[in-house]
Amino acid sequence: MTQLILEQALNGLQFGLMLFLLAAGLTLVFGIMDMVNLSHGSLYMGGAYFGAAAAQASDSFLVGVVVAMLGMAAVGAILEMLLLRRLYLRDHLAQVLATFALILIANDAVRMIWGPQPLPLNPPAILAGPVELFGFIYPAYRLLIIGVGLAVAIFLYLLINHTRAGMWVRAGASNREMAETLGVNVRQLFTIIFALGAALAAAAGVLLGPLLAVQVGMGENILILAFVVIVIGGIGSVRGALLGSLLVGIVDTLGRALLPTLLRATASPEVAAHLGPALASIMIYLLMAGMLFWRPQGLFPART
Amino acid sequence: MKPSHSGTLAETALLIAAVALPLLLQAFGEDYYIGFATRLLIFALAATGLNFIVGYGGMVAFGHAAFFGIGAYAVALLMNAGIFSAWITWPVAVAAAALAALLIGAASLRTRGVYFIMITLAFAQMIYYSVVSLEFAGGDDGLPLEQRSTLVPLDLADDATLYWVTLGLLAASLMALKRLAASRYGRALTGLRQNETRMEALGYPVQQIKLVCFVVGSAVAGLAGALLANQNGMASPSQLYWTQSGMLLVMVILGGVGQRFGGMLGAIALLGLEEVLGRITEHSHFYVGLALLAVVLYAPRGLAGLWGRQK
Numbered sequence: 361m362t363q364l365i366l367e368q369a370l371n372g373l374q375f376g377l378m379l380f381l382l383a384a385g386l387t388l389v390f391g392i393m394d395m396v397n398l399s400h401g402s403l404y405m406g407g408a409y410f411g412a413a414a415a416q417a418s419d420s421f422l423v424g425v426v427v428a429m430l431g432m433a434a435v436g437a438i439l440e441m442l443l444l445r446r447l448y449l450r451d452h453l454a455q456v457l458a459t460f461a462l463i464l465i466a467n468d469a470v471r472m473i474w475g476p477q478p479l480p481l482n483p484p485a486i487l488a489g490p491v492e493l494f495g496f497i498y499p500a501y502r503l504l505i506i507g508v509g510l511a512v513a514i515f516l517y518l519l520i521n522h523t524r525a526g527m528w529v530r531a532g533a534s535n536r537e538m539a540e541t542l543g544v545n546v547r548q549l550f551t552i553i554f555a556l557g558a559a560l561a562a563a564a565g566v567l568l569g570p571l572l573a574v575q576v577g578m579g580e581n582i583l584i585l586a587f588v589v590i591v592i593g594g595i596g597s598v599r600g601a602l603l604g605s606l607l608v609g610i611v612d613t614l615g616r617a618l619l620p621t622l623l624r625a626t627a628s629p630e631v632a633a634h635l636g637p638a639l640a641s642i643m644i645y646l647l648m649a650g651m652l653f654w655r656p657q658g659l660f661p662a663r664t
Numbered sequence: 665m666k667p668s669h670s671g672t673l674a675e676t677a678l679l680i681a682a683v684a685l686p687l688l689l690q691a692f693g694e695d696y697y698i699g700f701a702t703r704l705l706i707f708a709l710a711a712t713g714l715n716f717i718v719g720y721g722g723m724v725a726f727g728h729a730a731f732f733g734i735g736a737y738a739v740a741l742l743m744n745a746g747i748f749s750a751w752i753t754w755p756v757a758v759a760a761a762a763l764a765a766l767l768i769g770a771a772s773l774r775t776r777g778v779y780f781i782m783i784t785l786a787f788a789q790m791i792y793y794s795v796v797s798l799e800f801a802g803g804d805d806g807l808p809l810e811q812r813s814t815l816v817p818l819d820l821a822d823d824a825t826l827y828w829v830t831l832g833l834l835a836a837s838l839m840a841l842k843r844l845a846a847s848r849y850g851r852a853l854t855g856l857r858q859n860e861t862r863m864e865a866l867g868y869p870v871q872q873i874k875l876v877c878f879v880v881g882s883a884v885a886g887l888a889g890a891l892l893a894n895q896n897g898m899a900s901p902s903q904l905y906w907t908q909s910g911m912l913l914v915m916v917i918l919g920g921v922g923q924r925f926g927g928m929l930g931a932i933a934l935l936g937l938e939e940v941l942g943r944i945t946e947h948s949h950f951y952v953g954l955a956l957l958a959v960v961l962y963a964p965r966g967l968a969g970l971w972g973r974q975k
Contacts, residue, residue, distance in 0.1 A: 454964065461960070587785070637797040641797055
């Protein structure tokens with residue numbers, strides 16, 4: 361039992377860190393420009409496809425990751441300059457329409473290029489096996505993901521809290537007009553943020569590729585989880601996104617693993633079999649609705 | 665929009681054309697399109713309900729699929745329990761959607777703006793995942809209908825009859841919503857959309873007014889869901905998924921937010937475009953997406969707005 365809980369907790373940590381890669385960019389876009397971007401999941405999907413194609417062509421997973429991140433950073437920057445920039449001052453409805461259109465375009469574009477079948481993406485050969493960790497067995501690849509996720513979190517922390525550019529980002533998130541008046545080039549800053557966010561989403565796409573499937577529609581599922589994360593964490597706050605991601609990752613993973621067992625201990629097996637999976641899959645949404653109900657500004661409100 | 669004489673005349677002409685459509689299609693042997701036209705009208709009905717919430721109530725609800733799906737599942741579940749009559753199951757579908765909207769709305773209306781978008785999305789996803797994990801609701805496969813609902817004295821198994829019934833319900837809903845918008849309540853709703861603080865200061869029960877709007881629009885979606893279950897022969901989980909909510913919202917924005925026929929126009933334009941492009945290319949959504957981007961950038965008030973400007 362302890363073994364199971366520990367393993368699931370690590371899985372939750374790993375999933376949470378990947379959610380963080382997605383949520384970090386989304387929360388900044390949302391927070392600074394007050395922009396509802398539904399197409400963030402498409403950047404994640406694009407990254408997975410770029411990565412899978414590059415890894416296949418070069419026979420190297422690392423090349424796949426690098427190509428995915430650089431490629432999607434470029435796509436993100438172009439997208440921001442050509443389209444999204446024109447939407448910041450429009451209402452949420454226009455943003456929903458435009459970014460939903462982007463989902464439709466991205467899904468069909470991927471089908472045009474790579475076909476409707478999922479792409480295979482294997483983890484690097486050295487990490488394919490399990491390793492022994494404090495007396496129990498855990499897949500090496502998942503450990504790598506945890507390591508990368510933690511490294512990115514630390515990198516972002518340093519970037520945002522200890523650099524000039526990071527200061528501009530924080531200023532923009534708490535009060536955009538004020539930051540602009542004080543001479544921050546928000547326009548340029550935002551292109552950079554968007555490209556960075558796209559690169560991080562792409563990284564999540566490639567890294568999760570071997571665990572989940574690289575297929576059309578993969579972005580739609582995870583996008584909503586990323587929204588859950590940033591609402592819980594506080595829109596615009598990267599720190600909140602990190603905490604929210606870990607919370608969602610661990611609650612979701614542990615809930616799925618343990619709730620059916622727990623219910624079986626307290627209710628009849630039949631009720632547990634029905635209620636367990638249903639309850640487990642809606643737990644994080646309950647968490648989010650509860651947060652919106654009692655503390656709508658989230659754990660770490662960024663806006664003043 | 666001014667309710668001119670020529671306006672009602674055009675509406676009457678359009679209604680007559682819509683009534684005659686199945687006969688024309690049958691005459692040309694294009695019976696497939698009767699089903700397609702029914703689908704258009706069903707989505708027009710669902711989008712009209714959403715337009716009432718978004719356009720008249722000023723609430724950007726991102727969970728309309730929940731009520732659309734609840735209507736469909738209500739009909740399918742009741743049919744599994746042996747109740748076939750539409751006189752019973754359709755009102756139950758509407759009531760179920762309304763009840764869900766009452767609960768979700770009461771909780772969601774504490775928030776506003778972008779938080780309202782997110783909380784309605786969260787509730788809709790909860791309903792999606794609950795239904796998918798419930799075995800008696802068919803899980804991932806959905807619930808097939810044994811047959812269409814029975815609507816004595818009409819025979820819904822006939823495609824044209826289902827079309828006419830759908831058309832009648834759409835016309836009746838549009839009429840009812842028009843009356844509601846013109847009533848005392850509708851005026852209060854408009855005032856609220858323009859300045860909530862002032863309405864509150866004037867002593868209007870702001871939350872209740874918004875909640876009623878949310879429930880009414882969602883109930884209309886429940887009716888549309890009941891119809892779609894009949895048209896598709898099943899209640900499907902994809903009808904509850906968030907992308908369906910997105911699609912319905914896209915229809916409303918495309919047609920024209922707050923325009924009386926906005927939801928209908930958007931549904932017909934979007935599904936029509938999809939169908940036409942689908943004949944030419946495998947990747948119709950690619951071009952649909954491009955068209956939607958063009959609308960965002962060049963017709964910010966939607967198709968209905970485009971029409972109004974020309975006049």
